[in-house]
Amino acid sequence: MWKRSMLVCVFLIGVFSTSNAQAAGLNYVAIGDSLAAGQTPNREIGAGYADLIAMALQPVSYSKQLSVPGYTVEQVIKQVESDAGKRAIQSADLLTISAGANNLLPLIQNDPTRGMLTFNAITAAFALNGVREDYAVLLDKIYALNPDVDVYAMGYYFPYPHVFDQHKPAAAEQLDILNEIIKQEADRAGAVFVPVADRFGTDAVAYLPNPADVHPGPAGYLAMANAFLDVYAPASPAIPESVLDQLPEPVSLTELMKKAADGEGNEEEPVEEEQTAAVEGCTKEEVSAMAS
Template sequence: MKRSIVGCLLCLSLFGTQAVYASGLHYTAIGDSLAAGQTPNREIGTGYADMIAMAIQPEVYSKELAVPGYTVDQVIKQVESDAGKRVIRSADLITISAGANDLLPLIQNDPSRGILTFNAITTAFALNGIREDYAVLLDKVEELNPDANVYVMGYYFPYPHVFDQHKPAVLEQLNMLNSIIKQEAGSAGAVFVPVADRFGTDAVDYLPNPGDVHPGPAGYLEMANAFLDVYATGSPEIPKSVLDQLPEPVTLAELREAAATKQEVQLEPAEEEVVVIEGCTKEEITEGRLKS
């Protein structure tokens, strides 16, 4: 059985930094674990979407449609759901992270030996599927809300800890993934946000766990600033000083407990447990408190 758990997490103040501008804006982040803010330790923390919300201070912020582990096809199904339609239709600004879960499971990372292996034919098929699914996803979003500003996040190289000789072949696959996402975004009238150059291939400070592909707060900060560089070119970046003031990540167990107290636990037939994380109102972002 799949347990759908609804909670609200990490609604942050700007910590004294200057907001870009977003009067009356409704911002929603959709996609995979990066949109949700998953940490290298399988918790939900302050992700790039939260930091974007810190900077632009929207009237309403949601990451209800950000689910760890989701492929592009699963994100499409989220968008097509009743909740997804409601959220997309009400959004002025949408960011999307999707595609990595279609590709990265095909790459075997052995952190103890520092090596990567993959089958080139299998990954080629996966990349072609991503291309097709991305076109559908962006078409669905456009159909639901043709007036929304849609930004599609690129991906970084997630294996900085492996030996250098194992990086180029996998880097080529990630570059192809980014090229596909960029091309499909452009065809749909969305904006691609590149992040790979900010990480490079040796970003061990941004990706501290050799056995996990998720960034820590410093990595998410780079992603948020990459977005701001495209969204509001010339605006100040979110300073690194915010990293010293972020709240602690929330474990999945804590999210379950919070959901139970709100009596919003729903059982649905499925195989995995999924955590759905809501966003916050402008007041909650400003106050920097957890919605309860």
């Protein structure tokens, strides 16, 4: 069992910045699941879409400490309710959320060797209804802590491009419903929905290289970051693909788990067994350090 959360500062290379005035003086916090944390297709934590957004906006401070692989919406709510969560939300100017996929995807059985997907539609519908209820609670709690924060709710992509085409439509429909629920709850609360599904489609094997894993590689995270920028700052340039050649090496989850079990990060609160890693972001100075 995990004893302490593992904090890792991802030192991003300051090779891209936007002239967008909205970015000046921002405190950016990313919360949610493994996508917010930057999990790779190979069970590592690396530079995900949130890190790329931070690279582009160059905020005064940036953290993804509240982003935990495997977390459902209910668990993300608990993160927000924690002392660390309250402090982070209250100090944030910009907040991105990835939450909801872990309520649904465990119900979809992916057989990568046979290219097949199976799931129970009734069970999936029940889970999606739970997402609707929990997402409303999540957004309400965030705005209760910080009524002035700009919240962007990230949508999800279709994560099974390697299966046979005849197995895609039914599962894709469930992801469409999930995205619609997130959008509806974001609209209701005054947040902004960021669609990413159209950038991936159902055949994005270049973005999702591991048939047995639902997490994107760097190119997929870049697509998500640029989807955010299209909504947040439409006049700003896209993050160039050349950035992908200069990202820091990811850290394996096994290594993070070992370090956490050895007692590193003793200043942090205990975490639950499901937690894989909490990843802290960097200050503006740290983000820019390698560019100087």
